[in-house]
Amino acid sequence: MTQKRRFTILIVDDDPKIRELIQAYFSVRNEEVNCIVASDVQQAGMKLSNQDFDLIIIDNIMPIKMGIDYALFLRRSIKYERVPIILMSGALQQEDVLKAVEGGIKEVLVKPFTLKQLSEKIAPYISKYMQS
Secondary structure: OOOOOOEEEEOOOOOHHHHHHHHHHHHHOOOEEEEEOOOOOOHHHHHHHOOOEEEEEEOOOOOOOHHHHHHHHOOOOOOOOOOOOOEOOOOOOOHHHHHHHHHHOOEEEEEEOOOOHHHHHHHHHHHHHHHO
């Protein structure tokens, strides 16, 4: 019997503290989860081209390109059109939320967030993956 590959999350955030916090949380709490980090959309693009991800968490306010724009770009790609994307932000305007929802991004994680809130957002996706 082959062992199922670990649920893999890509975390895209220019704040190293946020990246490290999420990565550390899942490495301690859940051995079935593998967290890969990127500090901007260019790094994310390289990682996305070399690996498959089951969930992508993207910060909205980043250098080079806004997270919402990058998330919508991913949504239009064949490879990532069905991969869940969670948009993180402490400064989302109503029009940003509407743009995200219309683009197929159903989850928003408002900063600052607790680890419990993070876990509650991600847990259904991990559970669904483990049952498949």
